[in-house]
Amino acid sequence: MINRLQESDIKLLRVFFAVASCNGFTAAEPVLRMQRPNISAAIKKLEERLDLVLCHRGRGGFQMTKEGELVFQETKRIFNSFDSFVFNLKSLHDDYSGHITLVLMASLPLPIIEAVGDAVKSCMKKFDDIHFNIQTRLYHEVEHVALSGECHLVLSSYDMVKPESVTFHPVETAMKGRLYCSTKHPLAKYRNGIPEGVKLDTYPAIGITGLSSSNYVKEEQRMAIQTFSDSYESCMAAIMTGQYIGLLPDYFAKSNPHMGLVPVGGDSHAFSHDLFIINGKNTRLNPVLRHCIKELCYFIKESDFN
Numbered sequence: 001m002i003n004r005l006q007e008s009d010i011k012l013l014r015v016f017f018a019v020a021s022c023n024g025f026t027a028a029e030p031v032l033r034m035q036r037p038n039i040s041a042a043i044k045k046l047e048e049r050l051d052l053v054l055c056h057r058g059r060g061g062f063q064m065t066k067e068g069e070l071v072f073q074e075t076k077r078i079f080n081s082f083d084s085f086v087f088n089l090k091s092l093h094d095d096y097s098g099h100i101t102l103v104l105m106a107s108l109p110l111p112i113i114e115a116v117g118d119a120v121k122s123c124m125k126k127f128d129d130i131h132f133n134i135q136t137r138l139y140h141e142v143e144h145v146a147l148s149g150e151c152h153l154v155l156s157s158y159d160m161v162k163p164e165s166v167t168f169h170p171v172e173t174a175m176k177g178r179l180y181c182s183t184k185h186p187l188a189k190y191r192n193g194i195p196e197g198v199k200l201d202t203y204p205a206i207g208i209t210g211l212s213s214s215n216y217v218k219e220e221q222r223m224a225i226q227t228f229s230d231s232y233e234s235c236m237a238a239i240m241t242g243q244y245i246g247l248l249p250d251y252f253a254k255s256n257p258h259m260g261l262v263p264v265g266g267d268s269h270a271f272s273h274d275l276f277i278i279n280g281k282n283t284r285l286n287p288v289l290r291h292c293i294k295e296l297c298y299f300i301k302e303s304d305f306n
Contacts, residue, residue, distance in 0.1 A: 009046075009049060011042075012042050012043075012045060012046040012049065013046065013075050013078070013079075014079070015028075015032060015034070015039060015042040015043065015046070016042075016043055016046055016054060016071070016072070016075065017072065017075045017076065017079060018031045018032050019039060019043065019055070019062075020055070020064060020068070020072040020075075023062060024061070024062040025039050025040060025043075025057065025062065040057075043055065050071065052065075052067045052068075052071070053065050053067065053068070054067060054068035054071060055068045077148070077150050080101050080133065080150040080151060081148075081149050081150055083098065083099040083101060083133065084101065084149055084150070084151070084152060084283075086098055086099075087099060087100065087152070088283075088284050088286075091284060091286035091288070097127070097128075097129035097130060098129070098130065098131070099130075099131050099132070099133055100123075100130060100131070100132050100133070100152050100153070100288065100289070100292065101132075101133040101135065101150065101151040101152050101153075102116075102120070102132055102133070102134050102135070102151065102152065102153050102154075102155070102292075103134075103135050103136070103137050103142065103145050103146075103150075103151045103153070103154045103155070103156075104116065104134065104135070104136050104137075104154075104155050104156075105136075105137065105138075105139055105142055105154070105155060105156035105157065106136050106137065106138050106139065106231045106232075106233075107139075107231050107232040107233060107249070108155070109249070109251045109255070109305055110255070111303040111304040111305035112155075112173075112275075112300055112303060112305050114303065115296070115299035115300045115302070115303040115305075116134070116155065116296065116299070116300075118295075118299040119292065119295035119296040119298070119299045119300075120132050120134070120292075122295045122299075123288070123291060123292050123295055126291060127288055127291075130288060135151070137154075138209070138210075138230045138231055139156065139157075139208060139209070139210050139211055139230075139231070140209045140210025140211075140230070141210075142154050142156040142158075142278065143158075143160075143163070143166060143278075146166050146278045146279055146280045146283075147163075147165055147166060147280045148280070149280060149282060149283070152279065152283055152289055152292075153277055153278070153279050153283075153289065153292060153293065153296075154277070154278040154279070155171075155275065155276075155277055155278075155296065156275070156276065156278060157174075157175045157273035157274065157275050157276070158273070158274070158276050158278070159211065159273050160210075164281075165280065165281050166278055166279070166280055166281065167278065167279050167280075167281060167283075168276040168277075168278055169276060169277040169278070169279075169293050169297070170274060170275075170276055171274070171275040171276060171277060171296070171297050171300050171301065172297070172301055173274075173275045173300050173301060173303075173305065174272045174273060174274050174275065175249050175272070175273045175274075175275065176249065176250055176270065176271070176272045176273075177247055177248050177249040177250050177252075177270065177271055177272075177273075178247070178248075178250065178263050178264070178265075178266075178267070178269050178270040178271065179200075179245060179246070179247055179263065179264040179265060179269035180236075180239055180245065180246060180247070180248045180252075180253065180261045180262060180263055180264060181239060181242075181244075181245045181261075181262050181264050182239055182240050182241070182242045182259075182260060182261065182262065183242075183260040183262055184242030185203075185242050185243075185245065185262070186203070187203060187245060187262075187264045188262040188264075190264055190265055191262060191263055191264070191265075191266060192265075192266045193265055193266055193268060194264065194265045194268070194269075200223055200224070200245070201222060201223065201224045202224065203223075203224060203244075203245050204224055204226040204227075204243060204244050204245075205223035205224050205225050205226065205244055205245045205246055206225070206226070206227050206228065206229055206235050206238045206239065206244040206245075206246040207223070207225040207227075207228050207229075207246070208228065208229055208230070208231070208232070208235055208246075208247075209228050209229070209230050223245065223246075226244070227244070229246075232248055232249060232252060235247075235248060236248055236252055236256075236259070236261070239261065240259060240260075240261075245264060247271060248261065251305070275300065277293050277296055277297065
């Protein structure tokens with residue numbers, strides 16, 4: 001088992017990272033510019049170094065083990081940090097080239113995703129030798145990745161107390177939503193308002209991990225949170241069982257009309273979460289990153305989402 005990383009281990013981890021990212025040995029060959037026997041030998045040597053089985057390969061195809069999945073995620077963090085280090089080092093010499101890691105909060109609507117694509121295209125056109133790693137994280141992870149140096153910029157909503165160690169650039173766009181239930185739920189008949197005698201805290205609700213405002217619909221009316229999800233998609237799945245109420249962005253209902261999501265109580269139980277571009281205070285905002293922030297704000301504000 002490894003007690004200390006060596007340069008040769010980094011090379012082996014890069015091979016494994018490519019294989020895991022490509023979901024197979026054959027697909028990784030052109031990426032690594034290595035033949036399959038050499039790739040297989042490198043993975044075997046890494047498994048010996050780690051004293052772990054990282055993946056299964058055979059007639060059933062390529063499949064990572066649980067340990068392999070963990071090593072893959074940790075390896076991704078390492079290489080993201082390496083890319084950030086190289087990018088920041090080059091910028092000290094006014095060399096604006098390399099990889100920018102941009103993290104998007106999960107569950108962003110399609111118009112905003114399209115706007116991100118336009119912003120990235122604009123940046124790559126202005127800076128010839130810039131490439132983007134675009135990744136997704138769950139809501140409760142975004143602050144950590146901004147602070148850890150794993151990425152340069154994060155695009156996410158944020159409704160918690162803003163830590164001083166993180167810089168927030170407002171996008172002037174908000175994720176708006178409200179309380180929802182399914183057509184099977186007893187509250188489905190109260191679309192426009194809830195009678196005084198009906199108490200929300202008597203109905204099981206689902207919250208979202210890390211999103212404090214998902215625990216209530218008004219300051220004086222807390223929901224009876226019985227379970228938690230890690231994203232709006234999984235929250236919607238729980239609501240569709242007919243057993244839970246929960247907060248969802250309005251675009252979920254608009255883009256999934258066949259799901260039969262019903263707003264509970266109309267606008268009286270609505271929310272609005274501002275979008276921000278976030279970076280850790282240790283991230284050096286060179287001209288490339290500043291331009292990227294400006295373009296993200298511009299294209300998102302111009303998108304069909306507004």
